[in-house]
Amino acid sequence: MTAWKSNQDHLGGRHYIGPCVKGFKSLRYNALPPLPAAPYSRTPVTLHPQFIAGAKATMVALPGIVSWGLITGVAMVGAGLTPFAAFAMSLLIYAGASQLAAMQLMSAGAPLVLIILAGLVINLRFMLFSLSISPYFRRLTALRRALYSYLLSDNGYAVSIHNLASHADDPDRHQYFFGSVAAVWVGWQIGTLLGIVLGASVPSGWSLEFTIILTFIALVIPHIKDKASVAAAITAGVVGLATAGLPFRLGLIISAAAAIGAGMLVERPKSQGRA
Numbered sequence: 023m024t025a026w027k028s029n030q031d032h033l034g035g036r037h038y039i040g041p042c043v044k045g046f047k048s049l050r051y052n053a054l055p056p057l058p059a060a061p062y063s064r065t066p067v068t069l070h071p072q073f074i075a076g077a078k079a080t081m082v083a084l085p086g087i088v089s090w091g092l093i094t095g096v097a098m099v100g101a102g103l104t105p106f107a108a109f110a111m112s113l114l115i116y117a118g119a120s121q122l123a124a125m126q127l128m129s130a131g132a133p134l135v136l137i138i139l140a141g142l143v144i145n146l147r148f149m150l151f152s153l154s155i156s157p158y159f160r161r162l163t164a165l166r167r168a169l170y171s172y173l174l175s176d177n178g179y180a181v182s183i184h185n186l187a188s189h190a191d192d193p194d195r196h197q198y199f200f201g202s203v204a205a206v207w208v209g210w211q212i213g214t215l216l217g218i219v220l221g222a223s224v225p226s227g228w229s230l231e232f233t234i235i236l237t238f239i240a241l242v243i244p245h246i247k248d249k250a251s252v253a254a255a256i257t258a259g260v261v262g263l264a265t266a267g268l269p270f271r272l273g274l275i276i277s278a279a280a281a282i283g284a285g286m287l288v289e290r291p292k293s294q295g296r297a
Contacts, residue, residue, distance in 0.1 A: 069201075072194055076182055076201030083177045087206055088213035094118055095217020101125040105222045112214040116172065116207070120144045136275070151179045158186045159196055170199065175210075178203030254285035 091112075098108035098121065115121055120141040127137045151174055159167050182199040189195040246255050258281035265273030 070194060070197040072192075072197035073201035073204075076185070076198035077205040078201075079185075079198075080177060080181050080202045080205040083181070084205065084209040087177060087209040088216075090118055091210045091213025092217035092220070094121055095214040095219075096221040097122055097125050097217075098214075099218055099221030101129050105218045108218045108221075109215060112211060112218075115141075116210070117141070117145055118210070147176075148174055155179070155183065155186060155199070158190070158199075161193070162196060166196075170196070170203070173200075173203035173207050175203055175206045178206045250285040250289040253288045254281040257281045257284035 095108060095112070098111065099105065103111065103125075111121060115124075123140050123144055124137050127140060152171065159170060162170075178199065182202045185198045186195055189198075242255065246252055258277045261280040262273055262277035265276050267273075268276070
């Protein structure tokens, strides 16, 4: 078979090389057999059984988490944040008590240094949480450990710490923790988003700033159980009112220090009696 041939261009006296159409078609269609179609396969995404177990164990706490997030969302909007800024704060900071404290201080006009210091003090407990669970995550990648440090929460820690300690030899024990803290994170963000939408729909004349104060009152009251806590609460209130006019909101620091001192003074005779 001749695939190429030389032809004479009678009009210009030039030569050209052109394909033989018939031979070219034969070569194109008969040289290679058609390839079989590859079967379509789809791998389903499955969650680790330990992840599911951790998420299920946390379900009992989700109603409270969603409610707490809803209150925080309303408070953030009431403090003057835009809905976008409020949700961004919830995603980036992800610390309920610190967020509320920051909102309270921002509403009071406190300096930025005091706001950051308050957030660090409130979140010191997470350092203790991290120290207690870090031995179980040593073999994980740095990225995985960073993710777990971001997702760490009070409820997730409380639910998963016993499981981590009782399955110390299981290489997948971290999946239980992952499922628990992930469930808390989802519940918190849903509640916060609902609160932001609710707060944004309320007229600005309603002055939602008071929701932050009410929230902290609701948090403090259950912890006033003995003479020391009563003394601390009364001292904080009295000193806070007396120092409300100080610049840079120094009354907040002074009242907190006075409350701690009053509680320690009342608690000291009790501890000496036990000794």
